[in-house]
Every structure is written in structure tokens, then in C-alpha cells.
Amino acid sequence: MIALNDISRFEVQSTSAGDGYCLLFGQAFIQIQRHPNEWRAEYSYGEPARENGWIQFGELNTSRLIMNADDCTLKLTPKLANRPIVVRPLTTVEIPAGKRATLYISTILWLEIIVNDTPLLELPAVRLSDTWFGPNTREGELCYASNTRARLNPKLLETAPYKALTPVEINNRGSKKLSLERLKVPVPALSLLENEGDYWTSGLQASIETELNSAKIKIDYHPPASTTPIAAPRQPPEKGVLHRALNLFLE
Amino acid sequence: MEPINELYSELWWSNLLRALLLIAAGYFAAKICTKLTQRLVGKRLSSHPLGVTTNAVFWIVWLLFLVNAFHQMGFKVSVLLGAAGILSVALGFASQTSASNLISGLFVLGERSFSIGDTIQVGTTIGEVLAVDLLSVKLRTFSNLYVRIPNETIIKSEVTNLTKYPIRRFDLRIGIAYNADIAKTREVMFKVANDNLLCLEEPKPLFIVSGFNTSSVDIQFSVWSAQENFLTLKNTMQEQVKLALDDAGIEIPYPHLSLYSGTATKPFPIEIHNIGEQKMTIPNRGANRERS
Numbered sequence: 001m002i003a004l005n006d007i008s009r010f011e012v013q014s015t016s017a018g019d020g021y022c023l024l025f026g027q028a029f030i031q032i033q034r035h036p037n038e039w040r041a042e043y044s045y046g047e048p049a050r051e052n053g054w055i056q057f058g059e060l061n062t063s064r065l066i067m068n069a070d071d072c073t074l075k076l077t078p079k080l081a082n083r084p085i086v087v088r089p090l091t092t093v094e095i096p097a098g099k100r101a102t103l104y105i106s107t108i109l110w111l112e113i114i115v116n117d118t119p120l121l122e123l124p125a126v127r128l129s130d131t132w133f134g135p136n137t138r139e140g141e142l143c144y145a146s147n148t149r150a151r152l153n154p155k156l157l158e159t160a161p162y163k164a165l166t167p168v169e170i171n172n173r174g175s176k177k178l179s180l181e182r183l184k185v186p187v188p189a190l191s192l193l194e195n196e197g198d199y200w201t202s203g204l205q206a207s208i209e210t211e212l213n214s215a216k217i218k219i220d221y222h223p224p225a226s227t228t229p230i231a232a233p234r235q236p237p238e239k240g241v242l243h244r245a246l247n248l249f250l251e
Numbered sequence: 252m253e254p255i256n257e258l259y260s261e262l263w264w265s266n267l268l269r270a271l272l273l274i275a276a277g278y279f280a281a282k283i284c285t286k287l288t289q290r291l292v293g294k295r296l297s298s299h300p301l302g303v304t305t306n307a308v309f310w311i312v313w314l315l316f317l318v319n320a321f322h323q324m325g326f327k328v329s330v331l332l333g334a335a336g337i338l339s340v341a342l343g344f345a346s347q348t349s350a351s352n353l354i355s356g357l358f359v360l361g362e363r364s365f366s367i368g369d370t371i372q373v374g375t376t377i378g379e380v381l382a383v384d385l386l387s388v389k390l391r392t393f394s395n396l397y398v399r400i401p402n403e404t405i406i407k408s409e410v411t412n413l414t415k416y417p418i419r420r421f422d423l424r425i426g427i428a429y430n431a432d433i434a435k436t437r438e439v440m441f442k443v444a445n446d447n448l449l450c451l452e453e454p455k456p457l458f459i460v461s462g463f464n465t466s467s468v469d470i471q472f473s474v475w476s477a478q479e480n481f482l483t484l485k486n487t488m489q490e491q492v493k494l495a496l497d498d499a500g501i502e503i504p505y506p507h508l509s510l511y512s513g514t515a516t517k518p519f520p521i522e523i524h525n526i527g528e529q530k531m532t533i534p535n536r537g538a539n540r541e542r543s
Contacts, residue, residue, distance in 0.1 A: 086452075129445075129447075129450070129451075129452050130449060130450075130451050130476070130480075131451050131452040131453045137416060137418055137454060140417075145451075145453070
């Protein structure tokens with residue numbers, strides 16, 4: 001059984017065919033086994049644990065990777081989601097005119113299983129529902145949907161080894177009160193960092209001048225010195241991509 | 252015979268050489284013009300309109316050189332063009348359908364209602380667009396049939412592009428019994444949509460009581476999915492809604508017919524006959540009986 005706390009540093013040299021490893025990552029149950037000329041990963045998703053501690057899982061899915069007989073290094077890497085995540089605060093957050101607030105949003109991590117530098121499988125800790133983020137049904141982006149408590153203090157957030165925290169600083173420079181109902185976190189453009197056992201992402205800074213659709217967003221590329229980089233952004237932000245993200249950041 | 256003899260005079264060989272050089276130079280000039288066109292408009296046009304444009308440029312340029320070559324060989328271009336004009340009128344009459352398709356093809360290309368790879372519906376035919384040519388559009392249906400639709404038909408009829416936008420709505424139409432609780436049905440269906448990961452959270456699902464039918468209260472439940480997940484969502488939603496309604500004890504009724512004998516008359520007597528032997532009579536128990 002692989003311990004979750006060591007997941008970002010997990011690397012093992014398998015000695016012989018038949019070696020097996022298993023992991024409970026969020027709601028995902030994963031077991032990896034080395035066969036004579038292949039590596040096989042089986043995974044399934046379950047409901048949250050019941051009172052008696054038992055977890056019921058669904059049907060097992062199998063992923064096979066044909067490798068050489070001497071390919072024996074197994075590595076795990078946590079990653080951020082492959083699509084932006086739209087988070088909806090459980091209660092609407094309002095920011096008065098001229099005020100600034102930093103919200104801490106936690107998002108689900110993905111896990112990449114690598115055998116000798118070849119990816120075997122990549123899967124999320126919790127399967128998230130799809131959602132659409134855009135001004136209408138013709139323009140926009142397909143994202144994952146999630147809920148957030150949008151805490152102002154990161155210590156109040158429930159930390160889990162399969163979640164990453166994103167600090168979002170919102171500066172309401174307009175003359176009206178800002179009501180925050182949905183927020184798109186462009187996680188594929190963020191880096192994943194580790195600080196004292198917790199996962200963090202690069203910070204986001206949003207500045208709203210007059211209207212929500214003119215919000216300017218900035219990614220903080222200078223993480224604190226105490227953090228260790230775990231994974232680079234999946235999509236390095238290009239000029240156009242970031243601009244599109246700005247207009248659609250808040251709704 | 253005299254003009255022909257003149258044609259074969261000493262100038263003939265030099266004119267022929269010039270004409271051949273013009274044809275060859277024209278060919279290379281047309282190729283260069285095609286390349287230049289590709290560079291100039293290549294980024295603005297998709298592959299198919301670009302192909303049509305470059306072909307047009309190539310033939311126009313080369314045709315100019317060809318006409319010049321004929322002129323060099325002593326042919327009177329005006330006569331040739333006149334003959335070509337008459338010929339084109341004759342051809343035009345003879346090939347009205349092809350010309351109509353050709354012109355329609357230009358409009359189809361210009362309109363950009365769909366492109367290669369899209370799934371469209373024309374009349375009752377649904378298929379993936381394989382090619383948009385000047386005369387016709389070629390489709391591959393989901394049963395793997397190759398369908399050629401003339402461009403004229405495309406221009407004249409209603410064409411639905413099923414894959415134009417990245418998300419799509421599925422309208423689930425279902426009837427529930429008159430004695431079923433509509434509020435509970437709404438709750439059950441929203442829960443099914445919420446639990447289905449392919450069902451988009453935004454735009455929100457829509458629950459509409461669409462009418463009162465002869466045997467059921469008709470409901471439309473509209474959910475959204477990503478274009479590529481549409482078929483999976485359609486299948487899973489219908490199955491899950493049926494199971495959830497069954498679990499909640501909400502009946503999906505089949506057509507009912509109520510027969511009333513009226514208050515002044517006695518109820519209908521019912522007799523059931525088995526083939527051949529037995530005969531069973533059901534006594535009357537009430538004024539009204541329901542038969543389905």
C-alpha cells in the first residue's frame with residue numbers, strides 16, 4: 001500500500017514480475033502490478049466511506065502498458081486537472097467596492113502513473129461533473145464543476161493529500177459591490193507546488209475595474225521560496241489564451 | 252488551300268516554338284501564382300476553399316498563356332473566343348443541372364455552414380461530411396453508407412449541422428401517470444442529472460410540464476452535454492430516468508381507455524373465452540371498468 005503523504009516522491013524499483021502496489025487516492029482505488037512484459041493498472045471509483053469503514057467500489061477498469069522485461073521503475077506524480085475547474089461558492093461571496101479579498105479554493109488533483117518515463121495512466125482523485133463556462137452556448141469552454149467554501153483563511157480548509165489550494169486575490173476597484181457566484185480557476189495554466197506536505201498552486205490575482213467581463217487576471221509566477229515545485233503547468237499560458245481567460249474569469 | 256500553305260510557311264516552326272515556350276512558361280507561371288495564392292490566403296481559408304481557389308488561379312493564368320500561344324500559332328483569338336462563347340451557350344443549355352450544382356457549390360463553400368468532419372442532416376439523411384466538392388457533398392452515414400448529395404439539393408433544402416457548437420441539448424420526453432406527484436418527479440429527475448457526470452451543470456437542466464395527454468402528463472426534461480458525449484448521455488439518461496422513476500414508484504403509463512356504461516345502465520358484463528374449451532365469467536363489481 002502506497003502512503004499518500006509520499007506520493008509526489010514515490011519511486012520504486014520493482015525486483016520481479018508479480019510485484020504489486022495499491023493506493024487509495026481520493027475516491028479512486030488503484031492497483032498496479034508488474035507482469036513479465038507489461039505493467040497493468042486497475043482502477044475503480046467508490047463512494048465516500050460508510051460508517052462501518054467499508055467503501056463500495058464500482059467496476060474495475062484496466063489499463064495495460066507493454067514494456068520490456070527489465071523496465072522496473074514505477075513513479076507517481078500528482079498533477080493539476082487537465083481542464084479549468086469552475087467552482088461555485090456554497091454561499092455567494094460579496095466584495096464591496098474598493099475592497100480586496102484573498103479566497104482560498106481547493107481543487108482536485110490528478111495522478112500520473114509512470115513506468116520508466118512512459119506514462120501508464122492518468123486519472124483524477126474524484127470524478128468531477130462537466131460544465132460549460134462562457135457568455136452563451138456558442139462561445140465558451142468545457143470545464144469541470146466543483147463546489148467551494150471559498151475560505152478567507154487557508155487553515156480553515158480541509159486539507160487532503162489529493163487536493164491543491166489556489167489563493168485567488170480579488171481586487172474590486174469598481175464603484176459597485178461585486179457578487180461572486182462562479183469562478184473559473186484555469187488550473188492547466190498553473191504550477192503545482194508543495195509546502196510542508198500540502199499542495200498549492202500558483203496564485204491568481206484578479207482586478208476588476210468597472211465590469212466583471214473586463215476583469216484582468218494575473219498568474220503569480222514567483223512562488224514563495226519555501227515551496228517545492230512538483231509539476232509544471234500543463235498548458236503554458238499563451239497571449240491569446242490568457243486574454244480569453246480574463247474575460248470569462250468571473251460571471 | 253492557300254491559307255494552309257501559308258500556315259506551313261517558314262514562320263511556322265518559329266511560331267510553334269514560341270507557342271510551346273508560352274505554354275511551358277504559362278504552366279510554371281500558373282504554378283508560381285498558385286503557390287503565392289496559397290501563401291497569401293492559406294491561413295485565412297480552410298483546406299477545401301483553398302483548394303478551389305488555387306485551382307481557379309492555376310487555370311485562369313494558364314488559360315491566358317494558352318490563348319496567347321494559339322495567337323502565336325496564327326489562330327484568330329477573337330474567332331476562337333466567339334466559337335467558345337457559342338459552345339459555352341450550347342454546353343450551358345445541355346448541362347443546366349451541372350451548372351446549377353456548380354454555382355450552388357460555390358455558395359455552399361462560401362456560406363461555410365459546415366465543413367469536412369462535421370455531422371449534418373439533410374432531409375432524412377444524417378452523416379459525417381467527407382468532402383465538399385463543386386458538384387456535390389459526400390456523406391458517410393452512421394450505417395457506413397456513402398451518400399452523394401447534389402449541391403443544388405443542399406442549397407434548396409434545410410441543412411442541420413449537428414456538430415457546429417461544442418455543447419448540445421438532449422430533450423428527454425416522458426409521460427407520467429395522472430396520479431403521480433409532479434414535484435417528486437422533478438426532484439427525481441434533477442437528481443439523476445446531478446449524478447450523471449456527463450450532464451453539464453451549466454447550462455442548468457430544464458424541467459417543463461409540456462402538456463396533458465390522453466393517458467399521461469407529458470414532461471420534457473432537457474439536459475446538456477459536450478458534443479462528443481451526446482450519444483452516451485442520451486443512452487444513460489433514458490436508462491437512469493426509467494430506473495429512478497421505477498424506484499420512486501412513479502408510473503410511466505401506457506395508453507389507457509376508460510369505458511363508462513353510464514349511471515342509468517348496469518355495468519358491462521365481462522366474459523373471457525379460452526380457445527376451445529373453457530369459458531369464464533367475471534361478475535360485475537363496479538359501475539366503471541378500466542380496460543387497456
